[in-house]
Amino acid sequence: MSQDITNINQSITLFQQGLARQTHFSGYYLLNADIINLASSATDDFAFSAESGTVWMYESSWYDSGQLVPDQVTPANDELPMVNGTASAGISTSYSRGDHIHPQQLTYDNDITATKFIKTGGTNKQILLANGDTTTLDSKLSRTYNGSAGGWIRLCVFPAGASVGNPFIEFKVYTSYSAVQTIRLVPYYTVNGINTVYRIFTAPTKVSTSYNIDQGVNQLFHNHSGSGTSAVYAAYVRLESAGNITIVVSDQSTYYTNRITEILTQDVVSGVSNGTQIPITYDLANGGIINNMLQVNPTYRSYSTYNNGIRIGNYNTEYSSLYLGCSNSVINTTQLGQWEISKISDRALTINPSSLRQADHSVGLSINSDSSIIKFNGNELVNVGTNQTITGIKSFAGVVSGNSQINPMSDNFNDGLRISRTVESTGSAAIQLGCSRLSNIGQIAGQWIIYTTTSGQAINPLSFKIALASDASDGNRGLQTSADGETLSFNGSVIAGTGASSGASNGSVNYSAGNLILWGANSTDPIGGFYSNGSNICWRAHPLTQGSVPP
Structure with missing residues (x-):
């Protein structure tokens, strides 16, 4: 009987609690703000919020109790946790307990990012390999x-x-x-x-x-x-x-x-x-001997020219060549502008563009096997065994050089011939005869000079002169023709042309220091040299019969 009474009392208490709840339950609202703004709230009132999923209580103001709304409580799941797989939000309405354990995953086919991988018993000097083995840092x-x-x-x-x-x-x-x-x-x-x-x-x-x-x-x-x-x-x-x-x-x-x-x-x-x-670097050396071919290719240069290669190689088994301006990307081709210096099958030396190579040496410069013949484009320039003949006119335009001198090597007449300029830009040039073979400047005893005097010479500037080289600077020595070609003088005396001495202004020649022979005039002076008595020309009073003298 007492047990029945107790059960009835419990039922009454539950009913009273449920009634109280119904009295103080304010409803289920979508937003927290809807609950906070409820009017006529009283202490112990409560409401459910869909926004927070929790129970809100009223004590002078509404607050979130943190208790879950009864229908939001998720039941525990007794199923085993799943192995990692493709990411998914899932559809399960149950939860795993805090002490749950995932099964070990042995296969994974995507990238793994981790701060470290640890192998039991491994050291900080070892590397973990993909198959589980380890190797040391010193291994390759x-x-x-x-x-x-x-x-x-x-x-x-x-x-x-x-x-x-x-x-x-x-x-x-x-x-x-x-x-x-x-x-x-x-x-x-x-x-x-x-x-x-x-x-x-x-x-x-x-x-x-x-x-x-x-x-x-x-x-x-x-x-x-x-x-x-x-x-x-x-x-x-x-x-x-x-x-x-x-x-x-x-x-x-x-x-x-x-x-x-x-x-x-x-x-x-x-x-x-x-x-x-x-580029590949080949091992071309064998005991200090370079094998077959060597090519040098300039690289890392900012120049737009002079950037081709130099090759030492062979065209075939009979050739040995130095190639200039070859390609710097290959070793066995000919490109535009490439030249070569070659020893060829007949032992001649040739220089020619690689693209114009000819077996008969008809292009470029060639020297035969005994160095006796030089040819250019098939034309013989030098042949030691024959006399040399140069046909045509050879012009050297714009060439500036020093003195030109020829030195004979025989025992007689063995001084040199020199063509030179004495003073630059003054109109002076010279041919010097009998000059030293040991020097192309200066003078020696007996050296003669044929030259034009300088524009700055005080006597007879720019004249044509023949004199001993030692008298070249003396304006009164040697045989000279004036710059205008009108006067001939010898050792300072005008002997013909304008200004001739002893009144000879008509082109007659003054001989023997003033002892004159003048056609059309008589001289009876018997002292030395030639003289005329009117009918004969005499030498020291010895008559020389020449016939009558014109009046």
Whole structure:
């Protein structure tokens, strides 16, 4: 009976609580503001808010109690937690308890970002490999590629930068056929970004006789995207292999390691954007002897001219040549403007444009095998075994040279002949006879000169003169013709023409220091020399019968 009474009392209490709730329940509102603005609210009033999903209570003002609205309470889920998968908002209306545990995921096919990966028992000197193994930092990073189909391999990436600091990385390329190639790269960082990539790229140790690369990589280049401080560079090699090829990071700088990224991370690709090709360095030496061909290509020059190569090689087995102005991208072609100096099959030396090479030496300059004949365009210039004849007029326009002198080497008449100018720009030039063979200036005893005097000479300027070289500067010595060609003088005395001495103004010649022989006048002076008695010409009173003298 007592139990029944107790149950009845509990029922009455629940009924009273429900009635009280109905008395104080103000309703279910969409917004919190709707509840706050309710009129005629009393203490213990409460309301439900759809906006917050909580119960609001009134005690002098409305406030959020934080209690969930009864129909917003989510039940716990007894199902096991799911493994990570594709992201989804989900549709479940239940929750997982706080002590739930997800099953371990062993396979994941997307990128993973984490601050660290820890292997039990690992050390800070080890690297965790993809298969769970570890290797030390001293081990070489490498990757093997299948090169049968060719293609391109990205070696690494040099990210953008805006400060100085140049890292270094070295790769070795191995195949089963050609041993090893070496690639060294140094990106040159500046405050304005990467300027260029310095590099060394060697050919395989074993190459074909024509220097073709049959196994390994045959091209290296770098390209970039962006510019300035945003420029990102990448280095690539082109495969030339019939099988597998292994690339190893053989050396790397410990400085600025963050400036070399994505090392050997990319698979073989069939093509890449164009870039700057890096020439191959061939091992051309063998015991100090350079094999077959050597070419020098100027690079990194801002000049627009003089930027072609110089090649030492051979045209065929009979030729040995020095090529000037050859292409700096290939080693076995002829380009416009290329010249060559060659020793050819008949042992002659030839100089000619490479594009005009002729077997008979009919183009260019050639010297025969015993150096006795020189020809130009097939025309003989010099032949030591024959007398030389120059046909036609040879003009040397605009040529400025020093004195020209001919020195005979025989024992007699062995002084020289000199053609020279005495004083520049004064009208003076000379032919000097009997000059020294040991010097092309000055004078020696017995040297004569035929020349025109200078414009500044006090006596007979610009005259034509023949004199001993020692008297050349004396205006009163030698035989001279005036500049106007009207007067002939000897040792200062006018002997013909205008101004002749002893009244000889009609062109007669004055001989023997004033002892005259004048046609049309008689002289009876018997003292020395010639004289005339009117009918005869006598020498020291010895008559010389010449017939009558005209009156």
